[in-house]
Amino acid sequence: MERYKILIVDDEQGIVTMLKDYFQFHGYLVNTAMSGTEALKEINSKPDIILLDINMPGMDGLEVCRTIRDHVACPIIFLTARIEEMDAIIGFQSGGDDYVVKPFKLGELGARVEAHLRRESRGGSGFSAKFFENLTINYDKRQVSYQDKVIPFTKKEFDIIELLTRNPGQVFDKERIYEVIWGYDSEGNSSIIVEHMRRIRKKFMEYTEKTYIETVWGIGYKWEN
Structure with a gap:
């Protein structure tokens, strides 16, 4: 069994111990770090998922994430006492x-971790690519190209594009997108979807005037055919 x-990664020993005991009990292999500097060393263990505290002295969680993101593909879940929407947006950026958000329930955190790992382990099926005039979506390579130029989308951004392009014309509300992509049924996460959509459109606009994703006001989003 895998x-x-x-x-x-957290600078509070009590939280680290609590989380380590919980995830070890549930069969995970656990590595820990109590600072940003330690976290960078532990990245060599090639984790499948990272729980990363934002508020750490010295190198905080945001700096750690920015440092490793281009080299580490696994999901990163921030642990934070902050609840401001702007803090969440900065985290996604x-x-x-x-x-x-701290304090959290262990069962809820565990469910989110499991959901992210399920999503990561799912393979694509059916056709390997779709073409929209000058735009190509290669699902096997998880790559988006415009006139043969690769647009550098993150994993979650590509997941959203894949969901919409495999269902062109279908409207998805924010809650449904969050449930499918993040794999966890939860309310109050509209800011996550809004920020990811903003980033996707911005990247498209660096290559073409067409944004491809249409906002259906009051309902959600759909891929323009």
Whole structure:
């Protein structure tokens, strides 16, 4: 049976111990770090998922995430006491995939971790590519190209594009997108979707005037045919 590796990064010993005991009990291989500097060393363990505290002295979680994001593909979940929407947006801009607000319930955190890992382990099926005039979506390579130029989308951005392009014309509300992509049914995460859509459109606009993703006001988003 496969055992997932999880890296827990937090400067509070009590939280590290609690999370380590919980995830070890549930069959995970656990590595820990209590500072940003230690976290960079533990990245060599090649974790399947990272729980990363934002508020650490010295190198905080945001800086750690920005440093490793181009080299580490696994999901990164921020642990934060902050609840401001702008803090969440900054976290996503740094390369995070999700966030959990302290204090949290262990069962809820565990469910989110499992959901992210399920999503990562799912393989694509059916056709390998779709073409939209000058735009190509290669699902096997998880790559988007415009006139043969690769557009550098993150994993979650590509997941959203894949969902919409495999269902062109279908409208998805924010809650449904969050449930499918993040794999966890939760309310109050509209800011996550809004920020990811903004980033996707911005990247498209660096290559073409067409944004491809249409906002259906009051309902959600759909891919323009």
